[in-house]
Amino acid sequence: MDIVKEIIKKAKERKIKRKEELDQIKRELAKKYKGKFLSNFLILKKYQELLENGEIEKMPFLEEILKKRPIRSLSGIVTVSVLTKPYPCPGKCLYCPFQKGMPKSYLKKEPAAQRAKNLKFNPYLQVQKRLEMLKTEGHPTDKIELRIIGGTWSYYPKNYQVWFIKECFRAANDFEKTKKPKSETLNLKKNLNFNLLVLKKEQKKNEKAKNRIVGISIETRPDFIDKKEILRLRLLGVTMVELGVQSIDEKILEINQRGHGVKEIILATKLLKDAGFKVLYQMMLNLPGSNLEKDVKMFEELFENQDFKPDYLKIYPCALLKEAPLYKLYLKGEYKPYSREELIDTLKKIKTKIPYYVRIQRITRDIPANYIIEGGTKISNIREIVQKEMEKEGLFCKCIRCREVKERFNLKEKVYLFREDYQSSGGKEIFLSFETKDRKKLFSFLRLRIPSQNDVFIEVLKNSAIIREIKTFGELVPIGKKEVAPQHRGFGKKLLKKAQEIAKKEFGLGKITVISGVGVRDYFRKLGYSLKDTYMVKKLF
Numbered sequence: 400m401d402i403v404k405e406i407i408k409k410a411k412e413r414k415i416k417r418k419e420e421l422d423q424i425k426r427e428l429a430k431k432y433k434g435k436f437l438s439n440f441l442i443l444k445k446y447q448e449l450l451e452n453g454e455i456e457k458m459p460f461l462e463e464i465l466k467k468r469p470i471r472s473l474s475g476i477v478t479v480s481v482l483t484k485p486y487p488c489p490g491k492c493l494y495c496p497f498q499k500g501m502p503k504s505y506l507k508k509e510p511a512a513q514r515a516k517n518l519k520f521n522p523y524l525q526v527q528k529r530l531e532m533l534k535t536e537g538h539p540t541d542k543i544e545l546r547i548i549g550g551t552w553s554y555y556p557k558n559y560q561v562w563f564i565k566e567c568f569r570a571a572n573d574f575e576k577t578k579k580p581k582s583e584t585l586n587l588k589k590n591l592n593f594n595l596l597v598l599k600k601e602q603k604k605n606e607k608a609k610n611r612i613v614g615i616s617i618e619t620r621p622d623f624i625d626k627k628e629i630l631r632l633r634l635l636g637v638t639m640v641e642l643g644v645q646s647i648d649e650k651i652l653e654i655n656q657r658g659h660g661v662k663e664i665i666l667a668t669k670l671l672k673d674a675g676f677k678v679l680y681q682m683m684l685n686l687p688g689s690n691l692e693k694d695v696k697m698f699e700e701l702f703e704n705q706d707f708k709p710d711y712l713k714i715y716p717c718a719l720l721k722e723a724p725l726y727k728l729y730l731k732g733e734y735k736p737y738s739r740e741e742l743i744d745t746l747k748k749i750k751t752k753i754p755y756y757v758r759i760q761r762i763t764r765d766i767p768a769n770y771i772i773e774g775g776t777k778i779s780n781i782r783e784i785v786q787k788e789m790e791k792e793g794l795f796c797k798c799i800r801c802r803e804v805k806e807r808f809n810l811k812e813k814v815y816l817f818r819e820d821y822q823s824s825g826g827k828e829i830f831l832s833f834e835t836k837d838r839k840k841l842f843s844f845l846r847l848r849i850p851s852q853n854d855v856f857i858e859v860l861k862n863s864a865i866i867r868e869i870k871t872f873g874e875l876v877p878i879g880k881k882e883v884a885p886q887h888r889g890f891g892k893k894l895l896k897k898a899q900e901i902a903k904k905e906f907g908l909g910k911i912t913v914i915s916g917v918g919v920r921d922y923f924r925k926l927g928y929s930l931k932d933t934y935m936v937k938k939l940f
Contacts, residue, residue, distance in 0.1 A: 402428055403445040410461050421464050439465045443537050462537055476542040476613060477533050481525045481567060482515035483549035484559075490551065490620065492645075493655045493687060496722035502549035506722070509765055511548065522563045523582035526570035530610065542918065543571060545615045551643075553623035557631070559585060561594040564615070564635050568601035568917070571610045595634060602636060602917045611918025614638045616679070622659035624667035626856050629674045633857075633933040636917045639677040639711070642667055646686055647697060647707060654688035665706040669824035673850045674857055675865045675914030675934070679711035679760065684745060685737045686717050687728065691745055698749045702757070708823040710846065710868070712798075714749070714762045716742055716781075739778065746785045750796040755819060755838065756830040756846070758799035795839075802834070802841040803872040814842055814890075816897070826850040831897055833890050843871040843890035847898045849906050859912065859932040864902035866913040869894060895926060903939040910938050 409424045421439075443465040449455045488495075488503035495504045505512045518524040530540050545567055552560070562585045569583075605611055616639035617632070624640070632640070644664050646652055652660060671678050680701070684694045701707045719729055719736050728734040737745065746762065753759060762782045778784065789796060812835060819830040832844040846867040855861050871890050902908045913935040915923055920935060928935040 402432055403442055404449070406442055407446055407449070407455065407458070407461065411458060414460070415464070416460060418464050421461075444535065447535075447537075465537055476544045477538055477540055478544045478546055479526055479529045479533075480511040480546045480548055481522050481529075481563075482512055482520060483547065483552070483555060483563065484520040486550050486555055488550050489554055490658055491656045491724075492658075493725045493728070494683065494717050494723050496720040498722055503551075505549055506720075506766060511765075515549075521582050522566040523570045526567050527574060530571070530574050540574070540610050542613045543610060545612050547615065547617045549618075551620050551623060552617040553619040553628055558591055558594060560635065561591065561598050565594065565598040565601050567615075568598070568605050568612060568636075571612050572601060572604045572608045574610045598635070605917050606920050608918070611916075612636070613916040613918040615916065616641055616677075618643065618681075620659065621667040622663040624670055626670060629670055629676075630857070632676075633674070633914075636933075637676070638914055638916050639679060640671050641679040641681055641711075641713070642671075642709075644680040644709075645683040646689065647700060647704075648689070648693065651686055651688040651693075655686055665824075668707060668709070669854070670856075672824045672826065672828075672848060672867070673854055673860075673865075675848070675860070675867050675912065677711060677846070677868050678709045679713065680707070680709040681713045681715060684714065684716045684742070687725065687734050691737070691741055694745055695748045695752075698752055702752065702754055705822045706824065708821065708828075710757065712753075712757060712759045714746070714759060715764050716746075716762075718764060718766055720766075742778075743781070743785055743788065746781070747789055747792075747794065750785065750789065750798065750801075751794050753796060753798040754821075755797045755802075755817075755832070756799075756821070756828070756844075759796075760800070797838070799841060799844070802839055804840050804842050805872065812840070816893075823848075825854060829898075829901060831894050833894070841872065842888070843869075843894060845869045845891075845894040845898055847901065849902070849908075857932070859934050859936060862908060863910045863912045863936070864898070864906065864908050866895070866898055866911065869913075892926065899937070899939060909940060910936055912936050 405428055406421075406424055409428075410421060413420065413424070415421055415424070443462075446455070446458075446461065446465065450457060482505065483502055485500055485502050490503070496506060497503055498506055501507055501512060501516070507513060507516060514528065515525055518528060526545075530543075533540050547563070547567075555563075566582060615635070615637045617637055618641040621642050621644060624642070642664070645655070645657065647661055647664060649661050668678055682698075682701075689697075701709070716737065717725070719725060719734075725734060729736075750759070762785070763779070765779075786796070786801070814833045815836055817832045817834055817838070819832075821828050821830075827849040829847040829849070830844065831847065833842040834840060846869075848865040848867055850860070850865065852862065869891055871888075899911050902911045912931075913923055913928060915928075915935040920930060923935040923937075924930075926937075928937045930936075
């Protein structure tokens, strides 16, 4: 490993800033020692060992070059996906695949699913393993977005849900301890209230842990969301709900045997927003009963009709799989997938209609190509292809993901405060953001909701404005550090101050409430908020 030490030494001496400069050093030393061209992963691993042993000083410029897939921590957080165990699903959807030994709709060879299956769907081990991988790749793991996937979450036994999330918190709390405790098995003999108390203890620890869970999302069906379910989700620490909407056309929902209608989607969306949750819609293109024109019009209605207007989107072109009932219709000639060109053209039209306040989380599922029989969804990098074609045609996607600053920030760049008001699910939404003048670079944003006071069903939210989300982009900066990045320019505090001013002066509300992730509670405490129920609350007068 002496060659690695020499690479690190030369990198420091030459004060390198680009990957190409590091590659030049690697070539020189490979020639000198007649060895192979070493991978950045191996160099990073050795660098971390030397740093831990106190043999070298921290070299942030080298870490940046060596880091694997920097994008994983360029939205200010790292995402950890954890899969639940296989459990019966109430749905009978035509397009949904099923494989024995896997949760409904998930396939054994999908990356996250494969990792979960190897770890016997143990939540503690899944979180620990993922954090270890991220750490090894050079990513800070201080701020974690926990994404719970697999089947319909709300249909799983209540005791299992509490245990599952408790184990995720425990894994984050235990991470990097010299001696890690073992994962704990589910004990159904212990009652639900006991398990909730244990969960609460782990949540309390996580408020000051080194690796904090700043948000939790779950996947469920719209017809499983009611007031009681929402109160339960808050106890678990959930901050975002991914609704399997798929379509907002009554007939298409019926053809695809969804088992619910549009009214359930509308009600679930309203209840979640009024409780402060971020709402993500999983939408599908190319479903039986739809066509190219209907798909484009569906996305127009999604943001014209105030009953919908989700905060986040996942757009899944329907993947034709042998494991799904839809395959039988395909064999009979009753279903035809879109061609590659049709799919790309449809996505371009959709992306041009997305408002500034929406983030397209992803396009297409991460399904290995060998599972897919036919159709455009075999294109794994379809988002990139669509983006390039749009650029050639002078088209611009306004979605948050396409504009978030990532590594492209310049501390001298002038930033402006924007405000966008819109009606949504019976309340008023105010989207505040710090952006460049042309709105092509987004640094920070806040979602403020003024619900109809007639519909407030959670006591702590009465006579209150609700901050449903606040986020600053750029590279994840570890808790307590003051490194140069958009995360330490005071954007968050300025947005909070503006939101408080709007709530008090424009709407005469006496308090403001935040649906805070457990790991962010301390941040809000320092700004004068206190924990009430499961929300962070601040009195305005």
